[in-house]
Amino acid sequence: MATKHHFLQATACTMAVAAALPAPAFGQTANASEAETRYAALAAQERAKAGDPAFDYALGLAASDAGHYGEAIVALQRVLARQPDNAPARAELARAYALAGDIDTARAQFATVVDDPTIPDPVRQRFTGFVRQFDKQIKGGGSDVSGFAEAAFGHDSNINSATQLTSITIPLFAALGPGTLGNGARAQKDEFYDLSGGVSAVSAVSRQDRVFGSLLGNFRDNLDSAAFDQASLTGTAGFAHTFANRDVASLSGQVQKYWLGHKGFRTAYGAIGQYTHMLAGGKALSASVQYTRFDYDRDPLRDADRFAVGLGLAARQFSVNLIGGHEETRKQAGDAESNTFAGASAGAEVQIAPKVAVVGGIAFDLRRYDRADLLFMRKRHDERVDVTAAVKIAVLPRLFLQPKATWSRNWSNIALYDHERWTVQAGARFEF
Structure with a gap:
């Protein structure tokens, strides 16, 4: 939840910059209720006193403080109609335009104020800073790079996600009785260390268009069993367009290489189209369509095409996602691996102390x-639950300690795939 999603909120920065404009540069502001009271008292006198520059200036300031930006703009324009050189009124007008979201006009008004020789240098410097901020927003927000590096050590009760059984009866060879499972087909426990890191970048190509990319890597080494060591490298690149209502449409491509036992296991590549609708309170609702092609290095019968649709709701402290689709093997002989799937997941991060947060997730x-499995002579049915709980402790502004525990349970009507797994680990994460 700490990761940045700038390309999903390309226009939100406009209001953030506007809301951050310091009130002392334009006059003293009051709290919301006091500002509304003051505005209501002045608005009641507007019919009688409109056109008086002193009154209109006071009304414009009160309207801005109370959030009535349209009324503030009208009142301050009346001031400037009579007093074109009134720099404080022009600055207040620029602030009202910025708070209303019209950064083009706000930038023009601030630039005019900056050129006024009567403005003190400290105030001029602040206005110049606002102009630079607006220029950046007009160009789309510039570029940004973020990332993380993480290292952890822990214990895994089932590194190969295998059954706890030591023997199993295969229907096709039932007459021979139960067969003993080899070590690779039985659950194995081990200690491990895990290294992961990633970097993402986004760059504006215009006010509403951005390009983005990311690279994510992971390596997990089991201390006593190299056969189930894992590594992956995932690259993503795409384009996002922000509409006037702040909604975002994006299209991206993704490639992933996965290694098992220090040997290439699978390559996946595909495309994702996503539409995100911004909601009040910093929430976002998204819908996506995905296509992924899987190529297995040593098992071509499992090569498959995967199609999926997803829905998601994200907020500052939680996210919920739904996904469903179908995976179809490209060769008829491997059709027992073709499957229809559906899933749901939820995660949350809740701060319980100034430097401590509780993180949890369930999927x-x-x-x-x-089709029926050739050996077990039945169609496979699986249901799986994954639960994660962690504590995130900030030891430095960008450095976190994170002890974590996970539990996974896969129920299957074929005993070979029925398993349970626990992991506990402690690690450190650096974010930039």
Whole structure:
């Protein structure tokens, strides 16, 4: 939840800059209720006193403080109609335009104030800073780079996600009785260390258009069993367009390489189209369509095409996601691996102390396979639950300690795939 999503909020910076304009540069402001009271008292006199520059200036200031930006703009324009050289009124007008979201006009008004020789240098410097901020927003917000690096050490009760059973009966060979499972097919426990890191970048190409990209890597080494060591590298690049209502449409491509036991296992590549609708309170609702192609290095019968649709709701402290789709093997002989799936997940990060947050997540995945497994002579049905709980402790502004525990349970009608798994770990994460 700490990661940045600038390309999903490309226009939100406009209001953030406007809301951050310091009130002392333009006059003393009051709290919301006091500002509304003051504005109501002055508005009641507007019919009788409109046109008086002193009154209109006071009314414009009160209207801005109370959030009535349209009324503030009208009142301050009346001041400037009579007193074109009134620099404080022009500055207040620029502030009202900025708070209303019209940064083009706000920038022009501030630039005019900056050129006024009667403005004290400290105030002029602040106005010049506002102009630079507006120029950046007009060009789309510039560029940004963020990332993280994380290291952890822990214990895994089932590094190969295998059954706890030591023997199993295969229907096709039932006459031979139960068969003993080899070590690779039985649950193995081990200690591990995990290294991961990533970097993402976004750059504006215009006010409403941005390009973005990211690279994410992970390596997990089991201390006693190299056969189940894992590594992955994922690259993403895309384009996002922000509409006037702050909604965002994006299209991205993604490539991932996955290694198992220090050997290439699978390559995946595909495309994601997403539309995000911005809601009040910093929330966002998104819908996506995804296509992924899987190529297995040593098992071509599992090569498949995956199609999925997703819905998500994200807020500052939580997120909820739904996904569903179908994965179809490209060769008929591997159709027992084709499946229809659906899933739901939720996560939250809640701060419980100035430097301590509790992080939790839960996910559910359901899969129904198309054809009967050749050995077990039945269609496979799986349901899986994953639960994560962690504590995030800030030791420095960008450095966090994070002890974490996860529990996974996969229920399957084929005993070979029925398993349970626990992991506990402690690690450190640096974000930039």
